[in-house]
Structures are given as C-alpha cells and as structure tokens.
Amino acid sequence: QKEVEQDPGPLSVPEGAIVSLNCTYSNSAFQYFMWYRQYSRKGPELLMYTYSSGNKEDGRFTAQVDKSSKYISLFIRDSQPSDSATYLCAMSLIDDKIIFGKGTRLHILP
C-alpha cells in the first residue's frame, strides 16, 4: 500500500461549485498535513497546512483532517477558473521528509 493515495483526476466542475479533494494515508504517525497547488509549468506552492485533526479555514479554502480515518480533504467554495491547477496533498512526521500524493488535476469550467 502506498503511503499516500490521491485520485489523479482530472476533475471538472462548473464555476461557483464546491470542490472536494481527498487523500488517504497509511502511516498513522504523520503529524503535519499540507495542501499544495501547482499551476502548469510552475513549482508547487503551499495553500494550507495543519497539524491536528479538525477543520482549518482560509478564505474560500477549508482543510479537513480526520486522523482516525487517515483521511484528509480540501474544500474549495465558490470555485473560480483561476483555481484550475493540480492540487497535491502532502504529509510528514516532525522534522522528516514530506511525502506527496500524486496530485489531482482540477478544471473549473467558466
């Protein structure tokens, strides 16, 4: 079983819709959970990170971590065409390498 599983998509949704992106993981010791956004031909950039279970909100973005189920989610409200990108989940132990998911390609249709 891979350490981090993420559906590669592509996922196409109409503008204004709520987007739900998900990852599952196998290592229950992971403590830091992150979502990165990567535009075409650019490097990944951090969107959000959390180190506990529960929800964390930042504008239109909400990150959710369920450690008991080993499941993390990223919700995007009022999705915009500019949100079209690849979203990578990532997680790590303290002071250890970050393990990335394969990324989900998201297309927001105007």
Place this chain on the structure above:
Amino acid sequence: DTAVSQTPKYLVTQMGNDKSIKCEQNLGHDTMYWYKQDSKKFLKIMFSYNNKELIINETVPNRFSPKSPDKAHLNLHINSLELGDSAVYFCASRPRFDEQFFGPGTRLTVL
C-alpha cells in the same frame, strides 16, 4: 526577490551527456531538497541536505550527485544522461517543521 531560484529553466541534451542544474535560496533555510516530477506529475524526493550535510538519499542512481557548496546552494549533477531522466526537477528549501518553498523547476529533456 526570488526565494528559490534554479538554472537553467529548460535543458535539452543528448543521451550520455553530463549536465548540472543549479539551485540557490535566499531564505536562510537550513534544509534544501531535490525532487523529480515525472510526466504523470508524481513528485518524488531525491535528496535532502541540511547545512551542507546529506540527510536523505532516496533510491537514486549513482549517476545523480548533489553538491552543496554552502547552505544557500544545492546543485545537482547528472552523469551519462538517459532517456528516463527526462522530467522536471524541482529544488526546494524548508524551515524546520514548516512548509517547503519550491523553485520554478528545470525541465530536462534527454534525446
């Protein structure tokens, strides 16, 4: 003002050649990384350096050799390039516990 910079941005070369990619960060971070992102967008760690010392060396062919002349630089030298080396290579730096800052990537094409 670029936090993590890489050169060159694009690199096209023949099989069997030796090439280098340079990375510099001006963030003062102790830890730097090299990642390889293949055509399916899978981002895989190759190396990690902390204060010029090699910390992580994933299963990478010996043809790949990182070099860190100082804390702000981590270069990647590749010998005897193969077709399968074609990918985008990202440099990143990381403060302790926190996020990684990625460079813009170097798109390597081996013909």
